[in-house]
Amino acid sequence: MNGKKDRSLQATNQLYGNCSVVHPDGSLMFRCSEERINWYLDRNLAKVISDDGKTIQLSFMPKGRGHDLDPFYLSKKDNHCVVCGEKEDLTRHHVVPRCYRRYFPDRIKNRNSHDVLLVCIPCHEEYEREASRLKRELAIKYNVPINGGGRNSDQPSKDYGRAKRAAAALVRNGDAIPLERQAVLKGRISKYLKKEASWTDIKRLADLPSKRRNVAAKVYGGGNGSFSHGRAVVEKIEDFNEFIIMWRQHFVDAMQPQFLNPHWDVNRKVVTSWESRKGGVIKALVITLIARFDGWNPFQKLKRLFWGSQKSADTNTNQDI
Ligand SMILES: [Zn+2]
Known part of the structure; x- marks a missing residue:
């Protein structure tokens, strides 16, 4: 067990503070911890409106409306x-x-x-x-091996040095190496990559630096840092809703939970189609355009539209989870 795992398993008996934050117009905005309502009270941003001291009303007009009309929250x-x-x-x-979630876009x-x-x-x-x-099963479905066995990161195997030298020899000497020997070298690379090494894999491995931490990520197209099964899988996810719904359904099927909140929903969507991976790309393009034409009135409007929707999350933080 590593430190992180220990920490995640720390027992807590009070996840939900069940305190309430009410909009100046009187509607319930969200539930949160006692700590959170004290944050508002300490700054004179709210007043207590219930006898038990667990409900506060904001004394300023917030940008968003919290989870207004969302029965779960x-x-x-x-x-x-x-x-x-x-x-x-x-x-x-x-x-x-966590091995997948940590690579999810922040908005999710x-x-x-x-x-x-x-x-x-x-x-x-x-x-x-x-x-x-x-x-x-996901490792097989996405063709991304689970290395290392740690739940937070999957370090490359210790065979890197051997695989790297084998790749360098194949690239450098190519056909001069007897076929049998070529097969042995290729076998070492395949063993390290945990898949049949293609010529592209071999060339990429040969080009990589000697430090092995960066390797598998680059061979698998994972970018900087050590190879991570989680990151490689997340990079292949087309539909985050589908991926999250799959995990929820798996939990429900495996554990048959009897005490779930009645508003908890296996099929609840966490991203709209606009915010899906493709939507995110379009949004990024629009934001780039906005940055480029900043100052031009219509773009100022668009900018408010985008940043306004993100800023409204200011009342979404530190709520009861
Ligand atoms: Zn239990």
Whole structure:
């Protein structure tokens, strides 16, 4: 077990503070922790409006309306294991494992508290075994091996040096190497890459620096840093909604949770089609245009449209998850 895993399994019995933040017009905006409402009160941004001190009303006009009209976020949530109802030794369970989630675009990560569930440690451990099975299936589906075995990163194997030297020899001496020897060298590379090495793979491996940390990522087209199964899979995801729904359904099928919030929804969408991967590219293009033509009135309007929608997330942070 590494440090991160230990920390994630720290028991907590109070995930949901169930405090309420109300808009100046009186409508409930979102639920949050006691710490969060104190943040507003300390800055004179709100006043307490309930006898138990757990409901505050904002004294300023916020840009967004929080989770107005969203029954899941507005409902009070029980501090118990969603699987078995246990109230002690609870831990936050992320429906999508961290090894994938950490590579999600921020716009998805930041608003996906719907997929942080409270489970007791025994249920968590039980599901982790099930999740490992699904990860192995994904490794096959996306043709991305799980290296290392750590849950947060997958370090390249120790065979890198041998594979790198083999690739360099094949590129440098090519046909001068006897066929049998070529096959041995290619075998070393395939073993390291955990797939049949193509000539392109061999050339790319030969060109890589001697430091092995960067290697597999580059061979797999993963960019900087060490090779990560999670990152390589996320880069191949076409539809984030589909990927997240798959994990939710897997959790439900494997654990048969009996105590889920009635508003928790397997099919809830976390991104609109506009914000999907392709949508993100279009949005990036539009933003680039805005930056280029900044100052021209119609673009100022567009800019407000985009940045306005992002800024409205200011009331979305630090809420009950
Ligand atoms: Zn449980």
